Amino acid sequence: MTSEAFPTVFVVDDDRGMRQAIQDLVESVGLRAESFASAEEFLRKKHNTRPSCLVLDVRLPQMSGLDFQRRLVEKGIEIPVIFITAHGDIPMSVRALKSGAVEFLTKPFRDQDLLDAVQQALQRDRTAHEQQADIRDLQERYRALTAREQEVMTLVVSGMLNKQIASEIGASEATVKVHRGHVMHKMQAASVVDLVRMADKLELSPRK
Amino acid sequence: MAKQDVQKTLAELSRELQESKARLEEAQRVAHVGHWEWDLATDVVVWSDETYRIFGLSPQERPMDLATVHSMVQPEDRELIYRAAEEALQSGNPADIEHRLVRPDGEVRTIHSVGTVKRDSSGRAYEMFGTVQDITERKRSEEALKRSQFYLSEGQRIAHIGSWAFDDSGHYWSDELYKIYGLDPRNGAPTVDEYLALIHPQDRAAMVETIRAMQEEHRGFDQIERIIRPDGQMRYIRAVAVPVMEEGVFKGFIGTTMDVTEQELLTQELRREQAYLAEAQSLSHIGSWATNFHTRQNFHLSDETYRIHGFDPRQGPPGLERFWATLHPQDERLVRETLEEAVRAGMDYDISDFRIRRADDGQIRFLRTIGHRNDMGEIGDYVGITMDITELKRAEEERERLRQLEADLAHINRVNMMGELAAALAHEIRQPIAASITSANACLRWLARDPPDLERARAAASRIEQDGNRAADVISRLRSFYKKGTPPEREIVNLKDIIREMTTLLRKEAIRHSIKIHSELGEDMPDVLADRVQLQQVFMNLMLNAIDAMKEIGGKLTIGSRLASDGQVMVSIGDTGVGLPAENTERIFDAFHTTKPQGTGMGLAITRSIVEAHGGRVWATANAGAGATFHFTLPAKAEEHA
Numbered sequence: 059m060t061s062e063a064f065p066t067v068f069v070v071d072d073d074r075g076m077r078q079a080i081q082d083l084v085e086s087v088g089l090r091a092e093s094f095a096s097a098e099e100f101l102r103k104k105h106n107t108r109p110s111c112l113v114l115d116v117r118l119p120q121m122s123g124l125d126f127q128r129r130l131v132e133k134g135i136e137i138p139v140i141f142i143t144a145h146g147d148i149p150m151s152v153r154a155l156k157s158g159a160v161e162f163l164t165k166p167f168r169d170q171d172l173l174d175a176v177q178q179a180l181q182r183d184r185t186a187h188e189q190q191a192d193i194r195d196l197q198e199r200y201r202a203l204t205a206r207e208q209e210v211m212t213l214v215v216s217g218m219l220n221k222q223i224a225s226e227i228g229a230s231e232a233t234v235k236v237h238r239g240h241v242m243h244k245m246q247a248a249s250v251v252d253l254v255r256m257a258d259k260l261e262l263s264p265r266k
Numbered sequence: 267m268a269k270q271d272v273q274k275t276l277a278e279l280s281r282e283l284q285e286s287k288a289r290l291e292e293a294q295r296v297a298h299v300g301h302w303e304w305d306l307a308t309d310v311v312v313w314s315d316e317t318y319r320i321f322g323l324s325p326q327e328r329p330m331d332l333a334t335v336h337s338m339v340q341p342e343d344r345e346l347i348y349r350a351a352e353e354a355l356q357s358g359n360p361a362d363i364e365h366r367l368v369r370p371d372g373e374v375r376t377i378h379s380v381g382t383v384k385r386d387s388s389g390r391a392y393e394m395f396g397t398v399q400d401i402t403e404r405k406r407s408e409e410a411l412k413r414s415q416f417y418l419s420e421g422q423r424i425a426h427i428g429s430w431a432f433d434d435s436g437h438y439w440s441d442e443l444y445k446i447y448g449l450d451p452r453n454g455a456p457t458v459d460e461y462l463a464l465i466h467p468q469d470r471a472a473m474v475e476t477i478r479a480m481q482e483e484h485r486g487f488d489q490i491e492r493i494i495r496p497d498g499q500m501r502y503i504r505a506v507a508v509p510v511m512e513e514g515v516f517k518g519f520i521g522t523t524m525d526v527t528e529q530e531l532l533t534q535e536l537r538r539e540q541a542y543l544a545e546a547q548s549l550s551h552i553g554s555w556a557t558n559f560h561t562r563q564n565f566h567l568s569d570e571t572y573r574i575h576g577f578d579p580r581q582g583p584p585g586l587e588r589f590w591a592t593l594h595p596q597d598e599r600l601v602r603e604t605l606e607e608a609v610r611a612g613m614d615y616d617i618s619d620f621r622i623r624r625a626d627d628g629q630i631r632f633l634r635t636i637g638h639r640n641d642m643g644e645i646g647d648y649v650g651i652t653m654d655i656t657e658l659k660r661a662e663e664e665r666e667r668l669r670q671l672e673a674d675l676a677h678i679n680r681v682n683m684m685g686e687l688a689a690a691l692a693h694e695i696r697q698p699i700a701a702s703i704t705s706a707n708a709c710l711r712w713l714a715r716d717p718p719d720l721e722r723a724r725a726a727a728s729r730i731e732q733d734g735n736r737a738a739d740v741i742s743r744l745r746s747f748y749k750k751g752t753p754p755e756r757e758i759v760n761l762k763d764i765i766r767e768m769t770t771l772l773r774k775e776a777i778r779h780s781i782k783i784h785s786e787l788g789e790d791m792p793d794v795l796a797d798r799v800q801l802q803q804v805f806m807n808l809m810l811n812a813i814d815a816m817k818e819i820g821g822k823l824t825i826g827s828r829l830a831s832d833g834q835v836m837v838s839i840g841d842t843g844v845g846l847p848a849e850n851t852e853r854i855f856d857a858f859h860t861t862k863p864q865g866t867g868m869g870l871a872i873t874r875s876i877v878e879a880h881g882g883r884v885w886a887t888a889n890a891g892a893g894a895t896f897h898f899t900l901p902a903k904a905e906e907h908a
Binding site for chain 2: 073075076078079080082083085086087144165166167168169172
């Protein structure tokens with residue numbers, strides 16, 4: 059986890075002075091920062107640095123900040139966004155926050171407000187990153203199950219007894235027990251409750 | 267019988283014979299008739315005294331013979347005489363001829379000669395006896411009459427004039443008259459009914475009446491009527507009839523008839539041309555005239571010239587002095603001097619803009635007059651035109667006023683744009699200020715480090731300087747923009763005028779949103795001393811606000827003006843729209859305060875600053891019903907001077 063050592067703040071603002079000031083402020087608290095003059099410039103960059111966040115001027119030339127946010131979602135780039143604006147009004151900020159913005163700041167802003175927002179955003183990204191890593195781990199374990207084991211797991215988490223499962227899949231109760239033991243082991247589930255929680259995260263639809 | 271008696275008788279007889287011969291000669295002399303005898307056997311000719319005289323000789327001057335007679339006859343007529351004599355001798359009928367002779371003094375006379383042949387008992391011709399009569403004078407008058415008749419008929423033919431007479435002895439038509447009516451002279455003069463059939467149906471009733479008056483009242487006439495000739499051609503004729511009276515007794519009529527078709531058509535053409543010209547003059551308000559400025563006489567004024575000056579055409583051209591009298595006192599000198607100078611120099615002139623007080627209704631009219639010296643006329647003769655340019659001038663003034671209004675509107679738009687611009691500039695100023703604040707924060711943080719990072723702190727500080735300068739630049743740009751705006755100019759402004767102009771300008775916008783504009787303007791409102799353009803902007807802002815407030819629902823915009831109790835002029839602009847925000851009504855006049863998605867928040871702020879700069883006040887009240895009313899006061903002009 060080398061990236062964790064360098065959380066990065068991306069700054070997109072068409073105003074050079076503003077862009078440099080924000081980058082400098084972020085760097086003054088020991089964070090990495092990269093700045094871009096336009097949304098296109100930012101989108102061209104590869105995004106693998108985690109955790110990170112984006113400080114975005116709403117009134118960009120060519121593309122408004124809110125459109126830009128939509129583009130990010132479309133491209134599958136998940137990054138917390140902090141909006142800054144020289145001329146924002148209430149409806150605009152509400153829209154921004156509803157679409158997932160961390161914070162909406164009006165220029166000039168208090169430095170601490172921006173830094174707090176940056177920390178909050180990075181934390182949110184970190185959490186999201188961890189959650190995504192968990193799910194990826196579970197998915198790997200789930201994929202390691204045989205087809206029959208996956209079928210049994212689905213039936214177990216829907217609350218069926220071994221006997222019912224046996225009649226459902228046309229096997230003996232003893233065979234079901236063996237499958238169930240493999241599922242619990244492979245999924246590293248401590249209990250049935252644990253397994254149900256995992257199924258939830260994997261978004262398996264329980265058998266009705 | 268005694269010899270003495272015989273002698274006496276012979277003497278008496280001889281005397282009687284002498285007397286008888288003398289009487290014959292006397293009779294011949296008086297009647298201008300002579301006689302001659304020609305002895306066929308000897309060719310001796312005996313003439314009477316009168317015959318000698320007729321031939322230009324003294325009576326019995328010398329004996330006559332045939333050769334002498336022959337030599338005195340005009341050579342061309344000699345053959346004629348012989349032939350007549352031979353014929354008479356052969357046939358026994360008397361010879362009867364006219365021939366000419368040449369007197370010894372060379373004078374040619376025409377004579378009428380008659381001769382009879384005498385024969386003896388055996389029937390042998392032995393003598394011719396005859397008479398001669400000088401008919402020169404009769405011949406001449408006959409020829410003169412013939413000539414004059416020829417001239418008369420030729421004259422009638424050339425002049426297209428026919429003549430006629432009507433009396434007890436009958437009805438006479440001249441040849442030309444037949445020709446005029448297209449009739450055949452061989453058929454004789456037409457009857458009354460035949461004549462009436464020739465008259466154009468539209469003129470026939472009048473002709474019937476004319477004939478009745480001729481017959482019953484012996485009244486003459488002089489009239490132009492139309493006839494249709496038998497060949498179908500229509501002609502105009504002028505017929506004149508005069509009754510003939512002899513010693514107070516009516517004898518009949520004589521008259522002339524003239525074909526006036528060509529003149530009549532020309533006259534009609536001329537009348538039409540004149541009518542067109544008059545129409546053109548009346549349409550273009552241009553009159554024409556001809557005047558002599560030396561004799562101060564107007565020869566000709568077209569109807570339009572009379573109308574332009576308000577003179578009565580029925581009274582004829584008025585003298586020049588009456589023209590001078592209509593001149594506007596302020597323009598009289600200019601007109602008279604320009605004109606008199608031009609006339610003195612014999613030059614054309616063009617006085618392009620002067621006023622008169624029209625003679626009939628006293629209206630002030632603007633005229634232009636152009637005079638051209640008439641080179642063919644007397645000294646001082648001018649022809650020219652006069653135009654009434656009043657309407658033209660009014661249209662021009664109206665155009666100029668509209669142009670001014672448009673220019674004003676353009677300026678208002680610019681001033682309005684300043685509000686937008688201020689908002690845009692606010693963004694531009696905010697940017698460097700925000701940047702410098704952030705840089706300052708960063709700078710402080712670099713310094714607060716342990717150890718302080720002076721290099722980064724210095725870099726941040728230099729950015730602060732750059733951003734500070736950037737903000738200053740924006741502000742100076744803003745200031746230079748404001749400087750370009752016109753400095754406030756105070757002038758006397760009539761509020762009603764401004765309200766009318768603004769209503770005109772915004773009417774379309776109002777109609778588009780189903781909004782009625784209604785004015786309740788107080789009577790006798792004093793003028794105000796104000797910057798006209800700024801005041802227009804105040805009205806524009808408040809009226810546009812009112813329209814905005816009613817955009818979705820329509821409604822009524824009311825502009826009222828009245829004199830407030832403190833002597834100030836108060837204007838109220840009310841709407842029936844969404845009304846005022848519930849709280850902080852005062853704040854709506856603050857800069858950047860807006861409730862509209864597209865608003866800049868500058869309109870009311872600018873309105874307030876303009877009104878207050880003029881020494882007035884602006885405020886808003888909620889209406890009892892729907893909507894809001896904005897009021898502002900302005901000091902009246904009189905108060906300003908007090």
